[in-house]
């Protein structure tokens with residue numbers, strides 16, 4: 001159902017990491033929001049930690065749209081290999097992967113670029129308005145580095161270019177780190193090139209074995225870790241754009257460096273900074289390099305994507321989400337409660353009497369208000385989910401009390417609340433979710449056929465074929481049990 005255009009809501013409050021407090025949001029251009037989000041480095045499959053971040057900012061975007069704003073959402077793809085550690089040292093991650101998989105580096109980038117978007121589609125994360133890739137913006141990065149050199153905030157050394165942190169006293173303002181607390185570069189040769197060990201690379205000279213390389217005024221090389229985001233956010237969102245987002249782990253050094261690069265070159269950078277907290281495993285950040293990750297595709301073998309999304313929005317974006325069986329099981333039950341009520345509503349609507357139910361109307365309106373208040377207050381999704389549960393309780397109570405016969409207009413208002421808030425804002429009712437659960441009749445019929453075929457194989461002593469059927473079912477999460485009362489299956 002298309003919504004009437006709404007006047008942009010002026011009462012949204014968000015937690016700005018820079019100001020270290022919740023502040024009212026005012027856009028730089030009335031009615032518009034420009035957002036930039038640091039995207040993945042595409043050298044392996046996305047894990048559930050990435051999903052937490054992507055879902056969090058997808059919800060922020062959807063919330064602004066719900067409240068009447070037009071959003072330009074720019075999220076980059078890092079396809080220039082980064083060096084393995086933050087001190088401009090170590091091997092290039094993309095190159096290491098290319099060696100391992102015997103692929104061109106760009107083949108690695110493309111493979112994981114597509115798998116990233118497949119995962120995001122599954123999780124009903126909307127695609128960015130613009131999705132710039134670092135390798136497509138080398139010119140812009142070189143131009144920004146040149147501006148920094150001209151203004152005396154960067155210097156060339158041995159074919160590489162470094163940002164001169166001593167020339168920019170504001171370096172450290174986002175994370176609150178003092179220069180003296182910052183770590184030093186490791187390798188001797190890297191240290192010798194820098195005026196100060198805390199200077200970071202804007203451009204790196206390419207060693208002969210380095211495959212991703214471009215010409216530059218300083219010789220053949222590749223851009224440093226941080227410069228792409230300064231260059232691409234300014235290019236597509238302009239001076240003083242509204243919101244910059246990313247994971248809390250990127251606050252230092254990545255975001256600190258992004259700010260320094262842009263501002264030292266004379267640009268106005270992001271006006272608000274938003275950071276999501278981490279998805280953890282036994283209290284530790286889930287991460288590719290730590291190896292403690294579970295890929296999104298592995299999780300989706302077991303759980304409906306909408307259950308995964310429900311789990312993620314059930315905790316606040318600034319809280320830690322702990323990964324495990326138990327939270328998933330309770331998300332599954334919670335999500336089912338909501339979709340069952342939605343199903344009851346849809347069924348009741350088929351032959352609902354005309355008219356309204358004033359009591360239900362008042363309850364629905366109160367839950368809609370609670371949901372919207374929660375989302376206006378720094379995107380408080382756990383409170384918003386609580387409002388959906390409140391709605392669910394009242395819808396079920398009204399239907400039970402009246403044996404399913406409640407005035408059509410009131411049922412429609414309740415359904416609209418589910419669709420706009422649970423569906424539109426939280427993104428919880430993609431086809432993959434509620435609709436997929438309605439396939440049970442088809443699945444039952446197909447299972448009858450498959451089990452009959454398996455029985456026939458066994459009668460004809462074709463055990464290999466019978467086992468193959470059973471193994472295929474196991475792979476897709478269906479278990480078959482032979483009991484004395486016959487064959488049973490479950491998923």
Ligand SMILES: Nc1ncnc2c1ncn2[C@@H]1O[C@H](COP(=O)(O)OP(=O)(O)OP(=O)(O)O)[C@@H](O)[C@H]1O
Nearest residue numbers: 040041049052053246247278279285286287288289
């Ligand atoms: N466990 C996590 N929880 C929430 N966000 C995460 C998590 N891991 C990564 N992110 C976010 O995803 C984005 C891309 O992260 P990145 O590609 O560096 O993943 P990573 O697993 O941390 O990789 P690496 O271990 O190689 O640094 C960043 O914004 C980062 O903050």
Ligand SMILES: [Zn+2]
Nearest residue numbers: 038039229254
């Ligand atoms: Zn970035």
